């Protein structure tokens with residue numbers, strides 16, 4: 001476990017009015033990776049147990065431009081909706097996580113291999129001699145400690161993310177599935193996440209029936 005903590009000098013906080021409601025934006029520079037990340041806090045979470053939390057990895061194409069080849073943008077919106085509906089929670093938006101840590105240029109290179117050679121999200125990375133996943137969830141753990149959240153319910157389909165946060169000293173009381181509808185453009189990607197990366201995506205079982213042959217990358 002890493003003992004580094006976020007210093008007040010590297011944090012700035014202000015209210016952030018959004019279409020969903022007013023969050024507290026907590027911008028912070030992580031002492032280890034040096035990136036500037038953002039936590040959005042809704043309602044009262046200090047010293048609370050079982051706080052609803054989303055730890056979201058940056059995906060410029062999906063989060064900002066609504067790309068349909070992944071489900072990141074839909075998950076981001078669904079998580080914010082769930083937090084507002086619950087009345088409290090935290091969304092941690094991790095930068096430097098683009099492409100599961102390989103960066104935007106490399107991610108788009110993997111898209112080329114997926115589109116033209118039929119490789120999946122795992123093989124397209126390894127074919128380029130790139131790691132499949134280099135993300136460090138330490139910054140999320142550090143900001144949750146800074147916010148004095150006592151334990152969390154994590155919205156994720158990825159058990160590895162739970163283990164990563166726990167290894168940094170976060171108590172994960174439960175995993176809350178964050179399932180969003182699949183479409184023809186992201187179906188192969190989601191199936192690869194389920195079958196090769198072990199993500200919990202039970203809703204694909206019904207969607208995939210008879211559709212994979214015609215689905216996009």
Ligand SMILES: Nc1nc2c(ncn2[C@@H]2O[C@H](COP(=O)(O)OP(=O)(O)OP(=O)(O)O)[C@@H](O)[C@H]2O)c(=O)[nH]1
Nearest residue numbers: 057058059070097098099100107110121156157158
């Ligand atoms: N290398 C690579 N990264 C991708 C690709 N598609 C999306 N990503 C990145 O994947 C990251 C999100 O990880 P996911 O595997 O979708 O989900 P997760 O965060 O592990 O798990 P959830 O909590 O269930 O969302 C983002 O940083 C995206 O930029 C791809 O085809 N190749």
Ligand SMILES: [Zn+2]
Nearest residue numbers: 059062070072
């Ligand atoms: Zn994405």
